[in-house]
Amino acid sequence: MTTATLQASLGYSSLTGPRPRNEDFCGAVTPEGPELDSKGILAVVADGVGGHANGREASEYTVRGLLSDYYATPDTWAVNKALDTVISALNRWLVSHAARTRETAGMATTLTAIVLRGRRYYLAHVGDSRIYRLRAGKLEQLSTDHVWEHPELKNVLSRAVGLDAHLSVDYADGELEAGDVFALMSDGVWGQLGDRKIADILCAESDPQDAAARLAMSAEDSGSQDNCTALVMRIDALPADKLRDNIARLHRLPLPPKLKLGQTLDGLTVEAVLHESIATLLYRVRDSHGHARVLKTLRPEHDDAESAAALAHEEWLARRVNDAYFPQVIAHPERSHLYYLMSWHDGATLKARLDNGHRFGSGEIADLGERILKGVAGLHRLSIVHRDIKPDNLHLDAEGRLRILDLGVAASDAQVEGQKFGEINNPGTPTYMAPELYGPKTIAANEQTDLYAVGVTLYELLTRKYPYGEIEPFQNPKFGDPVPPTRYRPDTPEWLEAVLLKAVARDPKARFETAEEFLLALERGARRPLAVPRRSPLxxxxxxxxxxxxxxxxxxxxxxxxxxxxxx
Structure with missing residues (x-):
């Protein structure tokens, strides 16, 4: 019978051998609950570069740093991005530390790591430690040794953590199967035993601890002249399905009927219908404590697995955006239907203010732009792309605080397993979508296309027009040069016009690369104006x-x- 969570057994052994000290280091973290689901199990083996001072310090620092810092990265990051970010930081520290004194010169280490999450594994590898997988009695080496190919240099590392400021790490991933055995080991083990002996030991020893101990002792007994370290993991059980537990749980909840004013659901009383779209419904409700909330759910006719998973994914993302520029998800233990609650804030969207006749001045545009970009930058740091920035999704409350609404079509690195949001087409509102999201060479929406949408939004707030005109759904638009804002608002400062034209440039290379760069241009304003060509060649x-x-x-x-x- 399958289980709802990943289960794995682990064992390790590290022997000094004939060396004066053990420069190998290994470790693992086996979390439980939500952290197991979001981050998985991490195991690492490192071998400090022999013949150099501080080899042990390099391996231990790298393993301990990866084990702690990986779990501190946002849940929305892809596994490989989290590993690469942490390993790169560790490498920079080692390179810097090694350059301080003659005693620490050459301080470096190999690194071989595996993450088991859900029904997949993820590998990170640099150096000549190895990782093997035993599946159905067949042993396979999953890593490549980073050593020089020259016969006289075959034992010299070409890559290692701390060896060079520009570190290149090998990454790989694949599907897990129950019964898989993964063995991470230093070259003192695999170099002495060989693949056949390693396979024999892994097949003979069912307990990972016994297997790891036998690998290390067999290598030492066979005459290994190096430290001998082995870490063995066996997959005992896999999750019942590819969805995260909370996604699966929400999916099983029934959709509520279409609610009317005054109706009560799970102790929540409906006060107003805020918005109806093709797929979703938003209500303002009041809980039993008198607090106003926003309830988001699906229309009854959208009672299908894909829509339910999309709503659950939206809630999962929203919970991880703990930022003042976004509404906050409100826990509601009494929930018995498929919906989620958010904080309610009096006020109006920027689109509503436009429709009510408000004329935004240049100073307001710059101020709003800075606040929007600070919120967008927070999303991007979590590797979340909003994909639908527009005045309808930007809200000013009664106290003037700005919030970014609606993560309904947002995407992140850490997508729900089994779901492929936005990989084939790009959701969003056509007028605010960047030129590269159209045509035969369409790319997936990314951080830079979010910034384009911010540019179109600020342009619209200022001029009530669009830089390339309004684009209708299913239209295949052609993009020339954007119309300068001064065509519609002659009072626009030259520096602001330059910022907006750069933000909505047709060519992505001519635009801002990051929210921080865009923000800096607004903050500098007239003090350091941008130089942007008003017209491109024919x-x-x-x-x-x-x-x-x-x-x-x-x-x-x-x-x-x-x-x-x-x-x-």
Whole structure:
């Protein structure tokens, strides 16, 4: 019978051997509950570079640092991104530390790590420690040794943590199967035993601790001249499905019926219907303590697995965005239907303010832009792309605080397993979608396309127009040069116009790369204005028209030449 959580057994052994000290280090973290679901089990083996001072310190620092800092990264990050961020930071520290004194020069270590999460494994590897997988009695080496290929240098590392400021780490991932055995080991073990002996031991020893101890002792007894470290993990059980436990739990909840004013659901009384879309419903409700909340659920006709998973994924993301620029998810233990609660804030969206006739001044635009970008930057640090930034999704409360609404189509690195949100098409509102999201070479929405949407939003708030005109759904638009804001608002400062034109440039390379860069341009304002070309060359604006004019010019020149020849 399958279980709802991942279960794995682990064992390790590290022997000094004939060396004066053990420069190997290994460790593992086996969390429980939500952390097991979001981060998984992490195991690491490192071998301090022999012949150098502080090899042991390098391996221990790297293993301990990875084991602690990996679990401190946001849940929304992909596993490989979390591993790479932490390993890169550890490498920078080792390189810096090794350069301080002659005694620490050359301080470096190999690193081989595995994360088991859900029904997949993720590997990170640099150096000549190895990771093997035994599946159905067949042993497979999953890592590649980073040593020089020259015969005289075959035992010299070409890559290691701390060896170079520019570290290149190998990453890989794959599906888990119950009964898989993973063995991480230093070269003192695999170099002495060989693959056949390693396979024999892993097949013979069912207990991971016994297997790890036998690998290390067999290598030592066979005459290994190095430290001998082995860490063995066996997959005992896999989750029942590929969805996170909380996603699966919400999916099993029934959808509420369409609610009317005054109706009560799970102790929540409906006070107003805030919004109805094709798929979702938003209500303002009041709980038993008198607090106003926003309840978001699906329309009754959208009672399907994909819609339920999307709503549950949205709640999962919203819970992890603990930022003043976003509504906060409110826990409600009495929940017996598929919905989630958010904090309620009096006020209105920026779109509603536009519709009510408010005229935004340049100073307001700059101030709003800074606040929007601070919120967007917080999302991007969590590797979340909003994908639908627009005035409808930007809210100013009664006290003037800005909040970014609606993560309904947001995407993150750590997508729900089994779901592929936005991989084929890009959700969002066409007018605010960047040019590269259209056409045959469409890319997936990313952080930079969010910034484009911020630029269009600020442009609209200032001018009540759009830089390329309004784009209708299913339209295949063509993008020339954006219309300068001064066409509609002659009072726009030159520096602000330059910022907005850069934000909505047709070419992604001409735009801001990060929210921080965009924010800095607004903060500097007129003190350090940007230099942005107001008009691009014809061949960039319309390549086909440019080619037609070039062909026409060629024809005219040829006719002229023929005429000149004839008159002679």
């Amino acid at each position: 061949m960039e604006r319309d390549p086909q028209m440019g080619l037609k004019l070039l062909a026409l010019g060629s024809v005219v020149i040829n006719i002229l030449l023929v005429y000149l020849l004839m008159v002679r």
